[in-house]
Structures are given as structure tokens and as C-alpha cells.
Amino acid sequence: MKLYDVIVAGATGMVGRKMIQVLEERKFPVGKLFPMASSHSVGKRVVFNGKEWTVQELNEENIKNSHAKIALFSAGASVSRHFAPICAKYDITVIDNSSAWRMDPSIPLVVPEVNREKIFSGSKIIANPNCSTIQMVVVLKPLHDKYKIKRVVVSTYQSVTGAGQKGHDQLMKEWNEEEIQEMKFPHQISFNAIPHIDEFLDNGYTKEEMKMINETKKIMGDNSIQVSPTCVRIPTIGGHCESVNIEFEKPFELSDVREILSKAPGVVVQDKPLEKIYPMPIWAHDKDEAFVGRIRRDETVKNGLNLWIVSDNIRKGAATNAVQIAEEFIKGK
Structure with a gap:
């Protein structure tokens, strides 16, 4: 099975923690997990698949060095507006839970049961709707x-x-x-x-x-x-x-x-x-x-x-929907 390195931005917040839980529950094929957050949370630990992972600061250097393919964002609109395009620059597909990109005409807004096909529009940023x-x-x-x-x-x-x-x-x-x-x-x-x-x-x-x-x-x-x-x-x-x-x-x-x-x-x-x-x-x-x-x-x-x-x-209204988008993304069209 192919594995995917995954960034979770906002990993110490309520939705970020739930994203990590849902990734594990649904057995998403994660290779390496990169939990990232603000400088206030650096050094904290999150548990995923029985292993502790250290929280890194969300910055361009750590994004670049991760070599991740998927990033789940739940860090607020201003953070997403700044860092989602940076992820895209490094060929990382972002699934963003904030309001930052939802009504951008060029960004797909996806609920997999409703409009799965929009995942494959070619955009490196996919918006997760409001709960x-x-x-x-x-x-x-x-x-x-x-x-x-x-x-x-x-x-x-x-x-x-x-x-x-x-x-x-x-x-x-x-x-x-x-x-x-x-x-x-x-x-x-x-x-x-x-x-x-x-x-x-x-x-x-x-x-x-x-x-x-x-x-x-x-x-x-x-x-x-x-x-x-x-x-x-x-x-x-x-x-x-x-x-x-x-x-x-x-x-x-x-x-x-x-x-x-x-x-x-x-x-x-x-x-x-x-x-x-x-x-x-x-x-x-x-x-x-x-x-x-x-x-x-x-x-x-x-x-x-x-x-x-x-x-x-917190689940279908945020974390689960984001992980479901990631699941459909790796399945392909």
C-alpha cells in the first residue's frame, strides 16, 4: 500500500486533534505525520498509531522539509491564507477547514457525498465547508x-x-x-x-x-x-x-x-x-x-x-469530512 506523509496544521486545537484521531480510526495510509502549530505549541506531543509525534512550528522551512503530499489545515483563516499557498508551492495538496478559501471561485468546496468530482479540479487547495x-x-x-x-x-x-x-x-x-x-x-x-x-x-x-x-x-x-x-x-x-x-x-x-x-x-x-x-x-x-x-x-x-x-x-462537520476528502483524493477519479 502506498503511504502518504501528512501535515496536520493546527494539530493541538480541538479540530486538529480530532483530525489525527480520525486519520487513525479510518486507517488512512499515513507514512510520516507532521503535526504543526504556532510557536506556543512547539515541543508538545500528539499520539498517532501508538507513537508520539512532536509538534513543529508551522513555517515555510518545516513545510518544505516535510516532503508531505497532503496537509489538513485547521488553524484559522488568516493562517490558511498565508500558508496554504506555500504548501501548494511545494506540491502539497491542502484540505482547509477555515473560511479562507470557501467562496473563492477557483477553489473547490467539497462534501464527498455531494460533489466528489470537484476534488479533481486541479486545485492544490480544497476547502472544507462550514460545519x-x-x-x-x-x-x-x-x-x-x-x-x-x-x-x-x-x-x-x-x-x-x-x-x-x-x-x-x-x-x-x-x-x-x-x-x-x-x-x-x-x-x-x-x-x-x-x-x-x-x-x-x-x-x-x-x-x-x-x-x-x-x-x-x-x-x-x-x-x-x-x-x-x-x-x-x-x-x-x-x-x-x-x-x-x-x-x-x-x-x-x-x-x-x-x-x-x-x-x-x-x-x-x-x-x-x-x-x-x-x-x-x-x-x-x-x-x-x-x-x-x-x-x-x-x-x-x-x-x-x-x-x-x-x-x-467536530467530526462530519470538520475533521471527518476533511479526511474523507483526502481518502477520495488518493483514490483518484
Whole structure:
């Protein structure tokens, strides 16, 4: 089996650590692992395949000397904007988890179950979408192929882990009534819901909401799909939840919708509400699929459907999707 030397940039962060875990779990054919991060993390150790690997500083010299073929980035947009082109210069294919390249027309934005072919566009940088977008489009794509989506109204209920380690730590400290030196969220998150993720824009939407609008159209390859999102942070850890209302151009039968989703790659149907079976973060936690339930007709609009989607935002919403892109990349067209 051919082995690939792999850089993980941002290796000590929440998503970076999960990337390393997923690489091991999925038995990705790694030759040498090069965990890289800022100078503050140099010398730390990460464990991969039973071996300790020392964290190096993310800089051009270490990138060049690695001779890696693949780099998984989860180090923030500014870092990715600077170092991803440097990796590309040394013939390293970058799969970037930040927002830096997602809406660049020359950069593919990929969810393998939806638009695998874009991996092979020739770009040395491949963008990993926003977590809340990924789990939604995995479910939307097979339905769009059959019924053509006109409009989506989505309300998200997003885990604190979507804000990284600091978001997780704020919730834990609030629960434990510990002093908080630095607030990650603009308000208390425990026992609360905050309809404010990322910055507000002049149109009244947040950056997170605009990501869902723009990324959905790009990934699905259809600018006609209208998306109206409201993104909310809630005090959960296991994954993001989404209430999704879809209006199709064509009529559908609920039995057909369930059958289509049950056969869709990366989707698990949990839809037995009378038996109290429906997707929840505690069930989605540390799993790679998008779970869908509460499948029912919207009786207020023609060809309307309601869904409830839950997925682990650190795994499928970030680390797993990046590793899946790498897996498809080495398989080739």
C-alpha cells in the first residue's frame, strides 16, 4: 500500500486533534505525520498509531522539509491564507477547514457525498465547508436530485464546540460555577440560547448565516436554491441540530423520501417518534453520519417537507469530512 506523509496544521486545537484521531480510526495510509502549530505549541506531543509525534512550528522551512503530499489545515483563516499557498508551492495538496478559501471561485468546496468530482479540479487547495452547511447538504442532495429544491428555511441549534476549546471551556466553567477569565460568547451560554454566531452584517444576518446561504449554493451547484437561515448557539456538546423546512418543485410521497434518505451515503434515518426515536446530539456524538428524523409534510405549503438533522460538528462537520476528502483524493477519479 502506498503511504502518504501528512501535515496536520493546527494539530493541538480541538479540530486538529480530532483530525489525527480520525486519520487513525479510518486507517488512512499515513507514512510520516507532521503535526504543526504556532510557536506556543512547539515541543508538545500528539499520539498517532501508538507513537508520539512532536509538534513543529508551522513555517515555510518545516513545510518544505516535510516532503508531505497532503496537509489538513485547521488553524484559522488568516493562517490558511498565508500558508496554504506555500504548501501548494511545494506540491502539497491542502484540505482547509477555515473560511479562507470557501467562496473563492477557483477553489473547490467539497462534501464527498455531494460533489466528489470537484476534488479533481486541479486545485492544490480544497476547502472544507462550514460545519452547519455540511450536515445539511448531505441530506438535501439526494432529495434535490429527485424533487428539485426551491427554498430552504433552516434554524440551527449549534453546539458550543463549534466555537472551539474556549467555547467548550466557557460552558464547563459556568456549569461548575468557576471563574471565567475570557468569555468566548457575548452572553452566558449555560441555560441559555444565543441567536448570534459570528459577526452581524449590514443585512441583519450573521456571517455564519451567510455561509449557509452561499456555501449551500456552491456545493449543490445550483444558485437557484433559496436559503433562509437563523443560527443559534445552545449549551450542548455532542453536535449541531437543524430544523429544516424544504419546498420542492415536484410532489413527493413521505415513504419515498424515507427510502431515498435511507439509501443516501452518509445519512442515517432515525424516524420513529412514537417510540421516542429521533436524532439527538447525545446519539450523534463521536459518529460520522448525518442523522435525520421528524420527517413530515409541511401542510401549509405545496410540496413542503420538514426534517430534523443532527451531526457531530467536530467530526462530519470538520475533521471527518476533511479526511474523507483526502481518502477520495488518493483514490483518484
